[in-house]
Amino acid sequence: MQAATPKKLSTRRVILATSVTCIGAWICAYLATEIYRDYALGLFIWLPTVIGAVSTMIGGYKQPVRPAALRNLALFTLLIFCLGLLVFAWEGLICLIMAAPIGLLFTWVGYNIGMLLIRRSMGSVPAASVALLLSVPALMGFENRAGGGVSLRSVTTVIEIAAAPEQVWAGVIAFPELRAPTEFIFKTGIAYPVNATITGSGVGAIRHCNFSTGSFVEPITVWDEPRLLKFSVVQQPVPLKELSPFSVTPNHLHGYWVSKEGQFRLTRLPGGGTRLEGTTWYENRIRPGFYWSLWSDFIVHKIHERVLSHIKELAEHP
Structure with missing residues (x-):
C-alpha cells in the first residue's frame, strides 16, 4: 500500500494552527509577565517549544504534509506570536530581537517533537496539544513558587x-x-x-x-x-x-x-x-x-x- 502523497498546507489549516497556538501562547505570556512576573524557563524555553510542537501537530493532523511546510508553519506561528506581543504593547522590538535566537532554537525543537508525535500517535494529537499547552502555565507556576537563585x-x-x-x-x-x-x-x-x-x-x-x-x-x-x-x-x-x-x-x-x-x-x-x-x-x-x-x-x-x-x-x- 502506497503512502499518501504529501499535500500543501491549506490556508484554513494554517489559520487554525496559528490562531489556536498563539491564543494559548499569549495567555501563557500574560500569566508569566503580568501575574507571576517571572521571566524564566517557562517563558523563554518551554513556551517556544510548545508553540513549535502544537502548531506542527495541528498543521499535520490527519493529513500528509511535507515536513518543511510544517517547520515553516511553526516558525510562522512564532512570528505571529511575537507580532502580537508588539501590538498588545507587552514588549518592544529590541527585547524580542534579543530573545529571537533562543526562541527560534526551541521552536525548532518543538517542531521536531510535534513531528515525532504525529508519526507515532496521530489519534492522540488533540489530547497531546491540550496537554502541552496546559503544561506551560503549570511550569510557570512551579517556577514562581520555587523561585530562582540570583547570582x-x-x-x-x-x-x-x-x-x-x-x-x-x-x-x-x-x-x-x-x-x-x-x-x-x-x-x-x-x-x-x-x-x-x-x-x-x-x-x-x-x-x-x-x-x-x-x-x-x-x-x-x-x-x-x-x-x-x-x-x-x-x-x-x-x-x-x-x-x-x-x-x-x-x-x-x-x-x-x-x-x-x-x-x-x-x-x-x-x-x-x-x-x-x-x-x-x-x-x-x-x-x-x-x-x-x-x-x-x-x-x-x-x-x-x-x-x-x-x-x-x-x-x-x-
Whole structure:
C-alpha cells in the first residue's frame, strides 16, 4: 500500500494552527509577565517549544504534509506570536530581537517533537496539544513558587592610557559629556553613559553617572587616590527605552537587571602609563542565565568601553 502523497498546507489549516497556538501562547505570556512576573524557563524555553510542537501537530493532523511546510508553519506561528506581543504593547522590538535566537532554537525543537508525535500517535494529537499547552502555565507556576537563585556577576574591561595615574584619576571620579554614541547597540534604545558628576570627595561622596535614561546614584565606599575608586549603587534608571510604536513599559525594565557595585582600578605601568580597569557587579534575574548573561555582559562591556575610552582621551589630550 502506497503512502499518501504529501499535500500543501491549506490556508484554513494554517489559520487554525496559528490562531489556536498563539491564543494559548499569549495567555501563557500574560500569566508569566503580568501575574507571576517571572521571566524564566517557562517563558523563554518551554513556551517556544510548545508553540513549535502544537502548531506542527495541528498543521499535520490527519493529513500528509511535507515536513518543511510544517517547520515553516511553526516558525510562522512564532512570528505571529511575537507580532502580537508588539501590538498588545507587552514588549518592544529590541527585547524580542534579543530573545529571537533562543526562541527560534526551541521552536525548532518543538517542531521536531510535534513531528515525532504525529508519526507515532496521530489519534492522540488533540489530547497531546491540550496537554502541552496546559503544561506551560503549570511550569510557570512551579517556577514562581520555587523561585530562582540570583547570582552576582562581574564584568571587567581594561584599557591602557598613555598618562600617569594622577592625570587619569580626575576623569575617573567625574567626566564631562561624551559625544553622541556611534555604536549601533546604543541606537536601539539601550541606555548609554552621558557624563558623571560627584559631590564631595573621599568615602561618602556621592557620584552620579548619568545615562540616556537617567542617573545611577553611587555613594563612594573606597577612595584610594590614585589607585582605586569603588562605589555602591543605591539608585538606577531603566536599562533601555523600548523600540515600539506604542507606549511600552514591560515589567522586566524594573528590578530584573540590578547594578550593585562598581569600581575603577588604576595600575601604574613601567613606562609611566596607566592600566585602567572598570568593573561592574550586577544581578540579572532573567533566566535562563546562561543565555541572558551573554547579552548583559556584552552590553556592560560596551558601556565600559565608552566610558574608559572617554577617560583615556581626557587624560592623553587634556
